[in-house]
Amino acid sequence: MGFHEVRFPASLSFGSVGGPERHTDVVTLANGHEERNTPWAHSRRRYDAGVAMRGLDDIETLIAFFEARQAQLHGFRWKDWSDYKSGPALAEPAYHDQIIAIGDDVTASFPLIKAYRSGEQIYRRPITKPVAGTVRIGLSGDEQQEGVHYEVDTTTGIITFAHPPNEGLEITAGFEFDVPVRFDTDRIQTSVASFQAGDMPNVPVVEIRV
Known part of the structure; x- marks a missing residue:
C-alpha cells in the first residue's frame, strides 16, 4: 500500500459531505443495562466527494485523480473544510x-x-x-x-x-x-445525461492510518 503526498483538489472537496465515525460495541444485559466498549482509540472520517462535483470539468478532474491513485491502491491528502x-x-x-x-x-x-x-x-x-x-x-x-x-x-x-x-x-x-484518505471504491460510474439532470456520482472516501 502506497501513499501519494498529493491533495485531492480542494475546490472539489469543498461542499463534500462527511465527518468522523466511531465504532462502538453495545451489549444489552438481561437487566436492561448496557455495556459499551470500542476497539478504536481514534475516530475515522468518511466523505463523499461526488456531491461536490459542479460540472463536467470537475468529473474529468476526478477521473484523472482516481486513475492516478489506481482507485483504492494509493492514499492521498484530503482537505476537510469543516475541520482543517x-x-x-x-x-x-x-x-x-x-x-x-x-x-x-x-x-x-x-x-x-x-x-x-x-x-x-x-x-x-x-x-x-x-x-x-x-x-x-x-x-x-x-x-x-x-x-x-x-x-x-x-x-x-x-x-x-x-x-x-x-x-x-x-x-x-x-x-x-489534511486528512490521509483513500478512495473507498474501485469504480466510478458517471453519465453525462444523468449529471446534467442533477444526479451526482457516488465517490466514497475513507480515512486511513499512516
Missing part, C-alpha cells in the same frame, strides 16, 4: 493554539496533535499530514523559527527541535492539516 485548522475556524493558526507536549531535557521530537474538548472530556487526535508552511511552534509563550529552532516533517507530523526543550517548558503549535 488547529484553532478557531475563522482564525489563522497561532503558535499557541495547541499544547502538544512538555519538555524534558531529553526528547527532541514530538508529534502534532489537536485536542477536542467538551466539558471535562478531551480527545487528542494525532495530526500526521500538516500543510507545509502553516506550522508554527512555541516554547512557553515564545514563538520559534522553523529551520532554525525546529524542523517539520509534513509527511508524518513530527516536529524535531535542534535542541531538546528544557524540562517543564510548554510546547505549543498551530497549523493547518
Whole structure:
C-alpha cells in the first residue's frame, strides 16, 4: 500500500459531505443495562466527494485523480473544510493554539496533535499530514523559527527541535492539516445525461492510518 503526498483538489472537496465515525460495541444485559466498549482509540472520517462535483470539468478532474491513485491502491491528502485548522475556524493558526507536549531535557521530537474538548472530556487526535508552511511552534509563550529552532516533517507530523526543550517548558503549535484518505471504491460510474439532470456520482472516501 502506497501513499501519494498529493491533495485531492480542494475546490472539489469543498461542499463534500462527511465527518468522523466511531465504532462502538453495545451489549444489552438481561437487566436492561448496557455495556459499551470500542476497539478504536481514534475516530475515522468518511466523505463523499461526488456531491461536490459542479460540472463536467470537475468529473474529468476526478477521473484523472482516481486513475492516478489506481482507485483504492494509493492514499492521498484530503482537505476537510469543516475541520482543517488547529484553532478557531475563522482564525489563522497561532503558535499557541495547541499544547502538544512538555519538555524534558531529553526528547527532541514530538508529534502534532489537536485536542477536542467538551466539558471535562478531551480527545487528542494525532495530526500526521500538516500543510507545509502553516506550522508554527512555541516554547512557553515564545514563538520559534522553523529551520532554525525546529524542523517539520509534513509527511508524518513530527516536529524535531535542534535542541531538546528544557524540562517543564510548554510546547505549543498551530497549523493547518489534511486528512490521509483513500478512495473507498474501485469504480466510478458517471453519465453525462444523468449529471446534467442533477444526479451526482457516488465517490466514497475513507480515512486511513499512516
